[in-house]
Amino acid sequence: xxxxxxxxxxxxxxxxxxxxxxxxxxxxxxxxxxxxxxxxxxxxxxxxxxxxxxxxxxxxxxxxxxxxxxxxxxxxxxxxxxxxxxxxxxxxxxxxxxxxxxxxxxxxxxxxxxxxxxxxxxxxxxxxxxxxxxxxxxxxxxxxxxxxxxxxxxxxxxxxxxxxxxxxxxxxxxxxxxxxxxxxxxxxxxxxxxxxxxxxxxxxxxxxxxxxxxxxxxxxxxxxxxxxxxxxxxxxxxxxxxxxxxxxxxxxxxxxxxxxxxxxxxxxxxxxxxxxxxxxxxxxxxxxxxxxxxxxxxxxxxxxxxxxxxxxxxxxxxxxxxxxxxxxxxxxxxxxxxxxxxxxxxxxxx
Ligand SMILES: C[S@@+](CC[C@H](N)C(=O)[O-])C[C@H]1O[C@@H](n2cnc3c(N)ncnc32)[C@H](O)[C@@H]1O
Numbered sequence: 001x002x003x004x005x006x007x008x009x010x011x012x013x014x015x016x017x018x019x020x021x022x023x024x025x026x027x028x029x030x031x032x033x034x035x036x037x038x039x040x041x042x043x044x045x046x047x048x049x050x051x052x053x054x055x056x057x058x059x060x061x062x063x064x065x066x067x068x069x070x071x072x073x074x075x076x077x078x079x080x081x082x083x084x085x086x087x088x089x090x091x092x093x094x095x096x097x098x099x100x101x102x103x104x105x106x107x108x109x110x111x112x113x114x115x116x117x118x119x120x121x122x123x124x125x126x127x128x129x130x131x132x133x134x135x136x137x138x139x140x141x142x143x144x145x146x147x148x149x150x151x152x153x154x155x156x157x158x159x160x161x162x163x164x165x166x167x168x169x170x171x172x173x174x175x176x177x178x179x180x181x182x183x184x185x186x187x188x189x190x191x192x193x194x195x196x197x198x199x200x201x202x203x204x205x206x207x208x209x210x211x212x213x214x215x216x217x218x219x220x221x222x223x224x225x226x227x228x229x230x231x232x233x234x235x236x237x238x239x240x241x242x243x244x245x246x247x248x249x250x251x252x253x254x255x256x257x258x259x260x261x262x263x264x265x266x267x268x269x270x271x272x273x274x275x276x277x278x279x280x281x282x283x284x285x286x287x288x289x290x291x292x293x294x295x296x297x298x299x300x301x302x303x304x305x306x307x308x309x310x311x312x313x314x315x316x317x318x319x320x321x322x323x324x325x326x327x328x329x330x331x332x333x334x335x336x337x338x339x340x341x342x343x344x345x346x347x348x349x350x
Pocket of ligand 1: 030031032033049050051052053059096272273274296297298299300301302303317318319320323
């Protein structure tokens with residue numbers, strides 16, 4: 001039988017990344033920063049991902065909480081919001097998502113994605129799912145697990161206040177990220193709102209519950225003219241018919257930029273698994289059949305499995321071994337069955 005899922009355990013060189021060419025899904029373990037640079041030019045049709053969000057989870061990784069002090073101590077002319085290059089940050093024990101300041105996080109995320117830009121075809125798309133964070137001087141970091149579910153270990157950490165970083169402030173991290181991408185020439189085509197109707201109740205009584213995340217669609221800016229990219233409009237979901245409309249005569253059906261999909265607590269020990277209904281239309285609309293999907297922060301590989309089961313090839317990057325292994329297992333199952341076979345009973349989020 002031809003191997004269709006290839007697990008690549010150490011993949012920091014182009015040689016190690018090259019598979020036999022018959023694998024429909026390749027799951028590489030390593031840092032997306034390194035692995036992005038190894039991708040062949042113009043080989044990816046769709047980059048779809050959900051990176052770690054800022055200041056929420058450690059994914060079990062150790063982070064150096066003294067890193068801001070160390071960065072400032074190296075050069076007295078630096079100010080806090082000067083962003084260290086990702087390589088410096090990682091070398092000094094920094095973990096993506098646990099940056100001391102949102103500016104650092106956005107700088108690193110954009111830097112990593114930008115390293116993948118040459119690998120994206122001119123007709124390609126990038127879909128990035130990202131949620132917001134409220135600022136708290138003393139914030140609580142979960143080692144894993146979704147808020148309100150289970151007794152996941154947490155740690156407290158002090159985040160520097162200043163400027164817009166004030167208690168209770170919604171930081172607008174998705175918007176800051178999207179603007180940073182626009183500044184690097186990306187064309188933003190949609191700010192899709194993922195409405196999560198099942199977010200657990202919060203103790204705050206002075207604001208509304210945060211029940212949405214953003215899914216940004218970026219395409220490449222051509223040297224001349226208007227952006228032209230692959231998009232199969234027939235595959236857009238039939239729409240947000242189940243969004244509640246108040247006081248309107250007619251609800252517009254289909255192809256709208258708000259989608260309502262329940263969040264789930266995750267599977268395979270991961271807390272942030274993509275719901276199939278959220279990503280399948282993105283993959284069908286933005287990657288041609290037989291094309292290649294890349295998820296550089298693939299977790300347990302839901303996007304890879306959806307890509308494979310819909311006739312696309314897929315490449316995943318994941319730093320944590322247990323998630324990478326789960327991604328391989330899920331991808332094998334999806335290919336073997338020719339359909340999605342996730343055990344949704346271990347996803348306790350609804
Ligand atoms: C929000 S989760 C993605 C979940 C995924 N969408 C799924 O369906 O399972 C982000 C993932 O990125 C991984 N990660 C964090 N930093 C990384 C890095 N520098 N390179 C590659 N993966 C990383 C984390 O271990 C985590 O699994």
